[in-house]
Amino acid sequence: MAPRFTLAIEELQALLGDRLQTAAGVRQHHAQDESFHAPAEPDAVAFVRSTSEVSEVVRICRRHHMPVVPFGTGTAMEGGVNATQGGLSVDMSLMNKILSVSAQDMDCTVQAGVTRKQLNDHLRDQGIFFPIDPGADASLGGMAATRASGTNAVRYGTMREAVLGLTVVMADGRIVKTASRARKSAAGYDLTRLFVGSEGTLGVICEITLRLHPVPEAISAAVCAFDSLEGAVNSVIETIQMGVPMARIELLDSVAIDAVNRFSNTDYPALPHLFLEFHGTHAWVEEQAETVAALATENGGRNFQWTANTEERSALWQARHDLAYAARAMRDNAKIFSTDVCVPISRLAECILATADDIKTMPIPMPIVGHVGDGNFHVVPALDTSNAAEVAAVEAFHHRLIERALQMGGTCTGEHGIGQGKKDYLEAELPAGVEVMKQIKQALDPESLMNPGKVITL
Amino acid sequence: MAPRFTLAIEELQALLGDRLQTAAGVRQHHAQDESFHAPAEPDAVAFVRSTSEVSEVVRICRRHHMPVVPFGTGTAMEGGVNATQGGLSVDMSLMNKILSVSAQDMDCTVQAGVTRKQLNDHLRDQGIFFPIDPGADASLGGMAATRASGTNAVRYGTMREAVLGLTVVMADGRIVKTASRARKSAAGYDLTRLFVGSEGTLGVICEITLRLHPVPEAISAAVCAFDSLEGAVNSVIETIQMGVPMARIELLDSVAIDAVNRFSNTDYPALPHLFLEFHGTHAWVEEQAETVAALATENGGRNFQWTANTEERSALWQARHDLAYAARAMRDNAKIFSTDVCVPISRLAECILATADDIKTMPIPMPIVGHVGDGNFHVVPALDTSNAAEVAAVEAFHHRLIERALQMGGTCTGEHGIGQGKKDYLEAELPAGVEVMKQIKQALDPESLMNPGKVITL
Structure with missing residues (x-):
């Protein structure tokens, strides 16, 4: 590919010196996030230091019609940082004050x-x-x-x-x-x-x-295994409806628990689990935990165990936070294809159970984890992107999952964003809304240089 | 004034029948909210019944370049419903399902x-x-x-x-x-x-x-008088910083208490007060109330009294909610000129005390009431709008108050909105932001027919 934006890059180099990079390694590093979306390299990377510098950089890019793609840590899930139309990746890592x-x-x-x-x-x-x-x-x-x-x-x-x-x-x-x-x-x-x-x-x-x-006076965490996914989800719904102000209430199905056990050297039983956390005063945290333990037990929860020990608690949540990496580690050279639907909580059990049934038809293991207090859950298959049949099967699954969520009044993304991959689903979810979004985009970025091709297509 | 928008009004009448009104009384009723802003009559009033009807009404107005001013209950504080450029008042009261x-x-x-x-x-x-x-x-x-x-x-x-x-x-x-x-x-x-x-x-x-x-399992309310405004405000700040999840924490200065006593037949001592409410389980509400009572006592609070009695509690909050009417009732034929600044809570005591000093220079009584847990407070003078000197003095006070709040990192409006009266202050608060707002307004309403002249001036 012939060099592009050479005049812009010269101007940027004059402004930034060696904080403007065009080396292949640097461009490759800024070509993708943690999703399965195809990498797409920027033409250059700017390591900016201040807001006023970003302003100057953007002015140069605009004069030369060069796309501007902000880059944080590259850890997102929808390909938002991939420079699909080339241009300048604006790396914010030096703006760390x-x-x-x-x-x-x-x-x-x-x-x-x-x-x-x-x-x-x-x-x-x-x-x-x-x-x-x-x-x-x-x-x-x-x-x-x-x-x-x-x-x-x-x-x-x-x-x-x-x-x-x-x-x-x-x-x-x-x-x-x-x-x-x-x-x-x-x-x-x-x-x-x-x-x-x-x-x-x-x-x-x-x-x-x-x-x-x-920081709350008291924090305690709890873990509870359930015989069924349904029992776990119903415990969550009842807890929220009781008005217990849960700090965390996370679902992991048995496949997710298996991934966590292998990656984090834990030994949870191979059953659906809730991971929970309570914040408040000492007396109030105890009261919350007792209420939730009772609800869990009524819904088939076993061995509701809680701890106020900081180390045990940290280990628990580190294991939960590492879930995407644990899922990826289930297979060699795999990439994560994370789904992200969110539905009204009255439909959550139905949506998760239908999805669990759907997963039974799939060729690869697909853990379910969820921020279920919000109605948001992820299916996190580790994908062999070189296997076209597998990719097609997972994409078809994803399509069915989103249709299911939208039919239940939900959204195609609870927290990951639209990025490259969900633009059509955004149109399905909010057809008239997308037209308003386009009007706003055109008013504020008439040349479509700011992360072009993401969220909406003009 | 010659009839305007006659063609539009004919089309609207064909659509709505007698739910399109041009009678003087109806137009007068839709000319103002509860603020001191000058009334401004619409040319007609549409009593709409459905979203699709609103859509048809707006299409007719657009064809005829007739302004559209939505009207709810007419109880706002910044003249947002006043039809300053005439046009159609769209009364939503029949859309009450x-x-x-x-x-x-x-x-x-x-x-x-x-x-x-x-x-x-x-x-x-x-x-x-x-x-x-x-x-x-x-x-x-x-x-x-x-x-x-x-x-x-x-x-x-x-x-x-x-x-x-x-x-x-x-x-x-x-x-x-x-x-x-x-x-x-x-x-x-x-x-x-x-x-x-x-x-x-x-x-x-x-x-x-x-x-x-x-609905929480338990609700209790409390009232506490303070020797000084400062003690009351500091109690609030310490309560919020302790993380006590107050449901309500309202400040009334001694002038406001006097207005409440007269209007609501209460007999609170003529001192600054906090009105409070706690929501939660029985045990937890008690724990919260004890924590706050201790903080209040340390700050010069006297007779911290709390009640779980529903009637007493309702009477307390009705008195608080009627404050604007109580303030207006302090004088004959008065209109409320409500200020609405909100500052970071670290500056709240300073801002309220400087404002209380400023009030001492004013020719009329000016109660202070506030949603102080948010840093938001109102000064609520009852204004004789026929007295030009008084209006000028209050406007100058308002200007000083907003400058004080903006200098402290606050906003000119915590909850009332910009309406007609605060457009210049919005520009002072967010000068570059207002330009973006104008771009959005122009993109979505290029003819500026939707409540024209409010919030921003194109």
Whole structure:
């Protein structure tokens, strides 16, 4: 392929020096996330250091009609960072400063390259924490861009609720602050929420003000095995309806448990499990755990075991967070094809059980894991992408799963985003809505240079 | 004034029959909300019955370049329903059907004219409730349009968090569903949040899917008087930082208490007060109340009194909700000029105390009340709008208050919206953001027919 965007790259090099890279290895590293989507290399990679630098970079790209693809940690699941139309990958990893923390206000402002674990390490001694936890140690910019969530969302919400305000560089290089630091505001259109989940297609998220939470006085975790998936799911539904403010309530089916046991050297029985966590005062955590233990027992739960031991608890959640890697390790050279539907909780048991039946027809093992308190679950097959029949079978399964979820009033993606792979499903889910999204995209990025080809097709 | 939009009105009459009104009394009734802003009559009023009818109405208006101004209950505070450019007031009061309730999913879908009390009456026996409670019995469409909140927001969030999805009629008559019924979604741009708070300027909100909450096992309320405003505010800050999940924590200064005593026949001592509410299990509510009582006592609180009696509790909150009417009743023929700043909670004491000092220079009594757990408070003078000097003094005070809040990282409006009166302040708060809002407005309503002149000036 002949070099492209050579004039833009010259200008970018003049601005950034050796922080503008075109070496093959660097471009390859920025060609893909952790999904099965085909890698697509950018023409160059910019390692930016500040919001004003991002603004200058975007202005140069716009003058030369060069696509701009923001890159955080490359740990997403829908191919959002793959440079499908080439252009410039804007690597945010050097923008890793925690700009301010206010323990009194329980908020902080960070550059987009700060990762969730980096932030929590920084907060460790201040009595506050940041709850949102996708499996990977993702960057907070990437998490905002994909409207990420994780295991704590049932209690603390997703990035939609966590982000108080953003500083964004628009397609024309303008720097826009989307909100004040107030907790609550009715000041005009909710630009913050417009950019959260826009996956880099409306602008580059450079700084993020985040809502933090007080570290609870007491935290305890619990594990409970169930004879049936149905019993586990019904326990979740009843718990939520009782108003127990679960901090975490995660489902793993027996295939997922098998993957976890192998990858994390655990020895859970080969049955569906709930992993749970309770946050509060000592007395209140105990009361919550007793309520849920009773509900679980009524639904066929066995050996409801809870622990306030920090190490045991950390090991439990590390095993859960490593699930995608555990699933991938089930086979050699496999890539994860993660599904991500979310349905109203009244339909959750039905949706999971129909999906479990469907999985029985599939040629490969497919673990089910879920943030079931939200109605969100993933089927996580480890795919041999060189096997066309297998890929076709999994894609057909995925299609059936999404149709099932949409018919139940659900969504094709609870937390991973649309990226490259779900644009048609987004149109099926919100046909009139997509037309409005296109109008917004055209108004804010008329040349379609910001992560082009993702989320919507103009 | 010569009749305008006569052709449009003829077409609307053909569609709606006597549900299209041009009588002076009806137009006057639709000329204003509860604010001090000058009334502005529409040319006609349409009493619509369905989303598809709204779509037809909007199409007719567009063909004839007739402004469209949605009207709920007319109880807002920033003149959003006043037809400042004439046109058609679209009265939603006949769209008052509760379309579905799912106790299992804890959600419901309503037409936009359903009011918050109507909804809660309907839910009364189902173990679930809708928490958002502005002072008036507002329509849920109007509440969504203004991103309303109220006394419960500190625990349950605002309309931003409460709305799961909307059905909106766009400026060209298209009917758009903004989201699925899933609790959590990463499916494209967050259209729901874009319309929540758009104050009718991007489209007419016709149907709303709302998140509901389980009625807590136990509810108790408390009242506590303080020697100083500072002690009351510091109690609030410490309570929030302790992570006590207050359901309500409201501040009333001594002037507000005086207004309440007169209007609601209560006999609170003439001191700053906190009104509080706790939700949870019996044991947990007691634990919360003890924690807060201890914090209040340390900060000069006297006679922390709590009650689980439903009637006493209802009387307490009715008195609080009637505060705007109580303030207005302090003078004859007065109109409420409500301020609405919200600041980071670390600056709340400073902001309220500086504002209390400022009030001492004012010619009229000005109560302070606040949803202080969110950092949001109102100064609520009863204004004699025929007295130009008084109006000028209050406007100058308002200007100083907003400058103070913005300097502290706050917002000019926590929950009332921008409407007519705060457009300049919105530009001061988010100068680059307003430009993005204008781009969105132009893309979605190129002729600026949807509630023109509100929120932003094109």
